[in-house]
Amino acid sequence: MTDNTDLTVNIAGIKMQNPVMVASGTFGFGNEYKNFYDINKLGALVTKGLTLMPKAGNPPPRIHETPAGVLNSVGLENPGVEQFIAKEWPCLSKLKIPVIANISGDTVEDYYKIAKQLSTLENLAALEVNISCPNVEKGGLAFGQEPESASEVIKAVREATRLPIIAKLSPNVSHIQKIAEAVVSAGADAISLINTLLGMAIDIHSMGPVFCRKFAGLSGPAVKPVALRMVWEVYEAVSVPIIGMGGITTWQDAVEFILAGATAVAVGTANFVNPIAPIEIIEGLKTYLYLKETNLHDLIGAAH
Amino acid sequence: MTDNTDLTVNIAGIKMQNPVMVASGTFGFGNEYKNFYDINKLGALVTKGLTLMPKAGNPPPRIHETPAGVLNSVGLENPGVEQFIAKEWPCLSKLKIPVIANISGDTVEDYYKIAKQLSTLENLAALEVNISCPNVEKGGLAFGQEPESASEVIKAVREATRLPIIAKLSPNVSHIQKIAEAVVSAGADAISLINTLLGMAIDIHSMGPVFCRKFAGLSGPAVKPVALRMVWEVYEAVSVPIIGMGGITTWQDAVEFILAGATAVAVGTANFVNPIAPIEIIEGLKTYLYLKETNLHDLIGAAH
Amino acid sequence: MSTPAALFANITQNTQIAPDIYLMEIEAEIAEAAQPGQFLHIRCSDTFAPLLRRPISISDADKKTGKVEIIYRVIGQGTHLLCQKRPGDRLDIIGPLGRGFPMPEEGKTSIIIGGGIGVAPLLYLAKQIAKDHKNGHLPLTFLGFATKQEAFGIDFLSSLGIKATICTDDGTLGYKGFPTTLFKEHLNQYQDKSNLIIYACGPKPLLSSIKDIAAGEHITAYLSLEERMACGVGACLGCSVKSSQAGYKKVCKDGPVFEAGEIELE
Amino acid sequence: MSTPAALFANITQNTQIAPDIYLMEIEAEIAEAAQPGQFLHIRCSDTFAPLLRRPISISDADKKTGKVEIIYRVIGQGTHLLCQKRPGDRLDIIGPLGRGFPMPEEGKTSIIIGGGIGVAPLLYLAKQIAKDHKNGHLPLTFLGFATKQEAFGIDFLSSLGIKATICTDDGTLGYKGFPTTLFKEHLNQYQDKSNLIIYACGPKPLLSSIKDIAAGEHITAYLSLEERMACGVGACLGCSVKSSQAGYKKVCKDGPVFEAGEIELE
């Protein structure tokens, strides 16, 4: 009944067969979930965050469970852009779906350089520019908390590449609309939000913070209401497409984000809980559209 | 074994027999929970938010459950300061524990006036100044999002009263430390945090926001990691006492907040789930101190 | 009003009585105090999923045996967890809560109208009216269900000597149609309606219809309402219903039973 | 390595075998592929409390019957929910996951050392070594428990012909002391230790001690580690353990079994 439902979306030139992506850092470089389903069924794949140089990441523990959420302090562990291109890209580039590289930097220059290097890759669909990572010493979150610094990073990446730029925003701000407007003026073609909320946990036995870096990033169902509100706000502020994420575990969650204004959604923490969540969401979306006798495009932002 | 454990704390001159308070808006004016235990056992009671004029509050629905959290859009329903003094105060003033009035305003002048009026009450222990309510049209949250406006409100209240002032901060900000510093310079004697996180929910059947006012305030266990991080940050920024709240449901949670730097804690949403939560937390604290062979004062901020 | 308590009750029975509808019997001291129309606020899980308690009306209570009954429909996470509990498990409850149905004054003719799961609290009410001999009559009872399979409470009423008028949306049991329609027809037989007193619980359209009839005919009517609740005790101001005067009433504390004129049903 | 699957297995048994320790048997196709040292990633609740899966080692698997066993200690919310499940319930699992214990090469003498709940995966390992006739010997087995009551697996080993050396912290069963102490003494009887291969699982101090002994005596040792996990499949980079080279290894994918020299135990 619903097999010829049109779920295609086009985000800043990235053509996706459906609006369900997987969120950066929750899907590695795509190898791990191949055992559970054909990942060519996804809308798009976003890589683990990449940096110019290899990063070892933070010492353990890196994961702490909270009510309906997860705190993580992975710290952008990644092989660096060169190793990524040498070791991961050959396999990724063979996927039939768009692959988006998520990038981070300690300095504006880092962002420029890594964008430049990745732009040489044929088939890479876009860059998702992470200006919101709470788990690293320099840069990261700080870039995403002020319109000026956010804009600077996006401008540098814009100069470095002709690839579509997705700015990934931090929820740890007073006025998300101002950040969104700033990155769009600076050249972002799309916005994804939210990255993790800054949180912490304390071990009452050892009487110290659970994580070496004290603060960590909160994700999962717990943050969904905040994420949804931010997608709603940004939809009212800018006209570029939005990729919504934050606690999406079911197709109902995905529909909420789309109604709030997201053109696509990304599944993060839910992958850990239910490895086939993205596929279930795609199927659920089809059925919903069928029953509501509507199409995806009319759904986007329809709750406004 | 633990009955003579010293749990007393003094917050800006408010002498409390223990550090466990109940959070504004979750305990009415104290009448409803009298059936479940002797509320004179609490550290202190904070009233429902008061405004100068009576407020009818928002239309239903006002409550929506989220994963490990609650969105509320009560909208500061309250009888106004005059009715409060006439009808609620006589009963409240007879309690043996400190009663703190939580106040809100549409304008800085409102805050001044209500503070002035409440200052006439003998026995009122303090004013908790809510500059962070997300559920009203004017003022509320907006005051708490910028250091300047937050400071203006506290200055006005400072002029109006000699009562201790507790500034209640919003978590919906980029830099909580800046707001904390601003309110302390403006004359706040203590800080309570966090108020609710701004969130929303969408009804996928009606395809519109669940709440008339679209956004609502998120509280409960889901927000605990964020609250804890903010208490930690504020503890490092200012030296006034902190009242920590946000998702506290057990004594373990309370201990985390105290280790992060809270001198007292407030129980909010947990009252709805377990009406005797505050009493269980007081008892649990005693046992923890006994087993750890430490005292409350050494615990405050001990995780730093 | 009775003083509510927070306690763990012992579950003595939890049986499916219709598709998705369960009857649970618990042993609780509050059996003594429980009035028809009052409710229990139940913690369905000891985890945070779901976080909040769920309000369920008392459908019967017996001082002598110390037993309280509830009848509930499984619709979401909370009631799903509830239906998995077994005799011997303990149930975390607060209650009895709220303002129940006021008993009819002497000489009044009570009419009870219920729809679907809304029939639950009316069973206890019917029993108390039937018992209350000073009243000298059995309540006239109109109940509506979607279909025969979903009907419940009929035997309970029969055992009290009450022969309820049953209707179903699809006509598989009793009359085909709504209980409000039958009730309206029935009303015509009264010359003097000032002696009637109506009690109703059910879906919003049923309540609205009763409210309109009661207003038109100047009959006193008591309606039991539902609203999303957090605290259940009047502390959070979450469960508001528009008052016919200014402002809002609280379903958990001012209600759940309201005189029809007190509140607005949008 | 075997390909993991996400599936619902049928629970056929869930019995308490010691205070707070349970043995669960499930029917799952993965019985075929499961290697000693691999684990299952189990969703203990279908709600978000707790949200994440829990890793539990495979303590036995039988290709023929299609049964898999796990032995787990109830310590928190997840394992508490697990122990409430009953035969006939279904269990949401991913597995088999991780790199298990490599079988000893021909002619090697296997020594198994386990402590507490860490004994669980070693039972399956012992069985496979015992079965593996080309190896021609039964593994020498040293197990430690806090107290007699908490000991488990001894009968299982006996049935394989393995007479394990048991110690308890309080001396209520077997020797009083740690299995590592006994093992150290036992080591003295070997002139040539190069033929030994050690397998260990248990608390950190046990693993550290084995790692030190193995390094000192140049014996190959395989240690099964634990770390908090989110995905369990190598995608989140959450379960890191310091590599003895630069950077970190992933317990879920590179382990949980590591050659002692590969990793640092702080």
Ligand SMILES: Cc1cc2nc3c(=O)[nH]c(=O)nc-3n(C[C@H](O)[C@H](O)[C@H](O)COP(=O)(O)OP(=O)(O)OC[C@H]3O[C@@H](n4cnc5c(N)ncnc54)[C@H](O)[C@@H]3O)c2cc1C
């Ligand atoms: C005073 C009172 C008495 C009640 N008595 C009974 C009773 O005797 N028997 C019975 O079966 N039910 C009764 N209810 C309704 C019952 O409380 C809800 O069905 C229950 O809370 C649903 O919980 P859940 O977790 O199963 O479903 P949820 O997952 O919470 O909800 C499932 C669906 O129902 C909607 N919903 C949930 N609660 C309400 C509500 N209060 N109003 C409107 N929509 C809602 C949700 O939005 C969702 O779409 C009563 C409610 C009130 C307020």
Ligand SMILES: Cc1cc2nc3c(=O)[nH]c(=O)nc-3n(C[C@H](O)[C@H](O)[C@H](O)COP(=O)(O)OP(=O)(O)OC[C@H]3O[C@@H](n4cnc5c(N)ncnc54)[C@H](O)[C@@H]3O)c2cc1C
């Ligand atoms: C590869 C692997 C195999 C395992 N095999 C077994 C097994 O066969 N049998 C068995 O009983 N257990 C095993 N465990 C441990 C088991 O995963 C935990 O005991 C379980 O996750 C606890 O879940 P919970 O919800 O009951 O407790 P929680 O509430 O999550 O935790 C209770 C307490 O234990 C701590 N804790 C939880 N998980 C870990 C961890 N991984 N490392 C350190 N501390 C932790 C928590 O901080 C908390 O203090 C294994 C772990 C790993 C990583």
Ligand SMILES: Cc1cc2nc3c(=O)[nH]c(=O)nc-3n(C[C@H](O)[C@H](O)[C@H](O)COP(=O)(O)O)c2cc1C
């Ligand atoms: C373990 C983990 C690692 C993550 N790593 C990255 C990363 O490298 N880059 C990035 O932009 N976001 C990263 N994120 C954030 C997610 O992409 C996503 O924005 C966030 O988790 C919210 O979505 P969720 O609630 O569905 O997980 C990470 C999240 C988790 C849980």
Ligand SMILES: Cc1cc2nc3c(=O)[nH]c(=O)nc-3n(C[C@H](O)[C@H](O)[C@H](O)COP(=O)(O)O)c2cc1C
């Ligand atoms: C129903 C409800 C009403 C509230 N009303 C007020 C209020 O009037 N004034 C105020 O300062 N905070 C109010 N709050 C915020 C709480 O006092 C508290 O800061 C917040 O809920 C976080 O704590 P918790 O997670 O323990 O509930 C309200 C919270 C809830 C849930």
Ligand code: FES
């Ligand atoms: S549910 Fe809290 S006031 Fe009614």
Ligand code: FES
């Ligand atoms: S748990 Fe995710 S990488 Fe190991």
